[in-house]
Amino acid sequence: xxxxxxxxxxxxxxxxxxxxxxxxxxxxxxxxxxxxxxxxxxxxxxxxxxxxxxxxxxxxxxxxxxxxxxxxxxxxxxxxxxxxxxxxxxxxxxxxxxxxxxxxxxxxxxxxxxxxxxxxxxxxxxxxxxxxxxxxxxxxxxxxx
Amino acid sequence: xxxxxxxxxxxxxxxxxxxxxxxxxxxxxxxxxxxxxxxxxxxxxxxxxxxxxxxxxxxxxxxxxxxxxxxxxxxxxxxx
Numbered sequence: 001x002x003x004x005x006x007x008x009x010x011x012x013x014x015x016x017x018x019x020x021x022x023x024x025x026x027x028x029x030x031x032x033x034x035x036x037x038x039x040x041x042x043x044x045x046x047x048x049x050x051x052x053x054x055x056x057x058x059x060x061x062x063x064x065x066x067x068x069x070x071x072x073x074x075x076x077x078x079x080x081x082x083x084x085x086x087x088x089x090x091x092x093x094x095x096x097x098x099x100x101x102x103x104x105x106x107x108x109x110x111x112x113x114x115x116x117x118x119x120x121x122x123x124x125x126x127x128x129x130x131x132x133x134x135x136x137x138x139x140x141x142x143x144x145x
Numbered sequence: 146x147x148x149x150x151x152x153x154x155x156x157x158x159x160x161x162x163x164x165x166x167x168x169x170x171x172x173x174x175x176x177x178x179x180x181x182x183x184x185x186x187x188x189x190x191x192x193x194x195x196x197x198x199x200x201x202x203x204x205x206x207x208x209x210x211x212x213x214x215x216x217x218x219x220x221x222x223x224x225x
Contacts, residue, residue: 031225048155049224050217052201078224090225110225116203118196118217119224120155132156134194134221 002058004051006081009088018073018095025099027106031090033083037133041126047080047089049119054078061112065094069101074109078119089121146171147212151182156220160187165215175199176206178216186218194221 011030018026033045058076066072073095083089090113094106124130149172152165166185172178175197188195196219197204210216 047224050154050198050219053198053203053217054224056201057203114225115222117222117224118154118198118219119222120220121223122155132220133223 002055002062002076002078004049004054004078004080006079009077009079009091011088011091011093014075014077014091014093018075018093020073020095022071022097023073023095024097025102026093026095027099027102028091028093029106029110030088031110033085033087033089035085037123040123042085043124043126044085045083045089046122046124046130047078047083047119048122049078049080049117054117054119057116057118058113061109061116064112065105065109068108069096069105072096072101072105074105076109076113078113078117080119147210147214149178149210149212150215151178152215152217153186154217154219157186157188157218161185172210174206175204175208175210175216178210179206179218182218186220188220190221195219196222 035042062074065074076092078090092106092110094102096102121133122130146169149170150167153161170181179192192206198217199214
C-alpha cells in the first residue's frame with residue numbers, strides 16, 4: 001500500500017499496521033525535512049505530487065520489492081504540502097521473516113520512490129528565495145540572485 | 146495535426162504560468178510534444194532529466210501520441 005497525504009505522518013501507527021506474527025524483522029525509513037541544502041539555509045519545504053501517477057508507480061515499486069524479496073509486507077506514505085524542519089516527509093516500512101530482506105527491501109523501495117514518483121519539492125530559504133530541488137535552471141535562478 | 150492536452154507540473158507550471166493547455170500539434174511522440182512546448186515551459190532541462198506520462202500512465206519519450214491524448218510533463222523529480 002502506498003498513500004499520499006497532506007496530514008502529518010504517524011510512524012508508530014503505521015508500524016502497528018504492519019505487525020505480522022510471521023515477521024521476525026521490521027525495518028523503516030523516515031525522510032525528514034532538514035535545515036540545509038547545498039550550503040543554503042532552508043526554512044521549510046513545499047512538496048507537490050501528482051497522486052494518480054505517483055500511487056500507480058508506487059504500487060509497481062512495492063510489487064517489484066515483493067517479487068525480489070518474498071514474504072514481505074511493505075507500506076509507504078509520502079506527504080505533500082508545506083512541511084517544516086523536522087517533519088517526516090516520507091515513511092517506508094517493511095516487515096518480513098528475516099532482517100536481511102527487511103533492510104534490503106526498505107532500501108530498494110525508498111531509492112526507487114525518490115527516482116520514479118512524480119513528486120517535487122521547493123525549498124524556501126531563510127533569505128526569502130526559493131528553488132525547486134533537482135531543477136538546475138530554477139536553482140540557478142534562486143541561488144544566482 | 147493532433148489535438149493534444151498538455152499538463153505542466155511544479156517548475157514547468159510556474160514557467161508556463163498555466164496548469165494545462167490544449168494544442169493542435171504535428172507530433173508523433175511524447176518527445177515531439179516536449180520539444181514543441183519548450184518555449185512555453187521555459188526549460189533548458191534535457192528530456193533525459195524529466196519524465197512523461199500519457200493519459201495518467203508513465204510513458205517513454207518515444208511513446209507515440211494520439212489525437213485526444215493528455216500528455217503530462219514532469220520536471221526532474223525530487224521525492225523523499
